Amino acid sequence: MQDNDRDLLPEGLGDRLPQQASASQQVRRMAHDVLASHGYERVETPLIEFEKALAHRMAGVQVRRMFRFVDSVSLRMLALRSDMTAQVARIAATGLAEAPRPLRLSYSGQVCTIKGDGLDPRRERLQLGAELIGTDSVAAAAEIVELAIEALRAAGATGISVDFTLPDLVDTLSVEALPLPEARIAAVRQMLDAKDAGGLVDVGGEGYLPLLYAVGPFASAIERIAAFECGGALASRIAGLREIAARVSDKARITLDPSERHGFEYQSWFGFTIYAEGISGSLGRGGTYRILGQTGHHPESATGFSLYPDPLVDLLAAEPQAQRKLFLPLGHDPRVAGQQRAIGWTTVAALSESDDPLALGCSHKLEGGEAVAL
């Protein structure tokens, strides 16, 4: 490394300066208050774990996105957490295996991936979420979507919209309704993901074409998928989606994209992505999934969501903030200063005669025991 490189950070990693750090703190506090008020108890998890523990708790988790390295103490492979849901699932399957169900847990922390996601180059992101463990019912899914909207709104997001999807759609339909040879399933999924009608036909998935068109505002898209209804294979899912949409449609704009799978590595019958006005890209996603237990134990159903609020933090940090800071001149009475802090002032104490209140961002000055505007 050259000498002038020593202050650089690796690609996709960055600091948060005071304004951003304070916006991040605010987003976290407001969202956690909502989760706590709905009975979701907070857990904290380690930054690094055995790779196996992170990768094998849910089917479909991809380890190639994780930073991995060998632990010189245990000589085993470790990974930096890339998704706290897997850690919360581990807690539910081990330390809290005997806790009553449904179990409601919440979490937040930094997560890392080797590469950014789509157009977002960030490799470290704040993740904040809630997991409802012990059920993947429609009622659980509706609670989780509602909670994600409420948490995001409390954190300062506006114009929220939610896009519903059916992550295991191809697996469900290919069993009987629209049979596909095992070898074709991955290709059909890929063409649906890419929204490539021609490609879908080429790989023998023409029966799946109507799914490409059942996209858009929920009310009309669900009618299209209901019309496509293949032998009742999707009936319970369609009814479930309608019920969830009915619960949240006054809180957010709802759309449907039944074949969207981006970011849904392990979700089962239901998934959703959440967006807000003024923010390009999504702010989080969630859905139903199954937690694999210890060998010999049954998997456990669960539902949850994770927000990735960094773009919201950036947006809030860019808004001009009225500074209300009180300058305490040299020789001020510390008791009076304490009283001012107790009623809400942020104080900045002079350390020398040359300290300039305006340059230090103060709006007021303590004079004769009072806060006087500068």
Ligand SMILES: N[C@@H](Cc1c[nH]c[nH+]1)C(=O)O
């Ligand atoms: N952790 C998942 C979202 C999720 C939480 N619970 C269920 N799904 C993600 O980040 O994509």
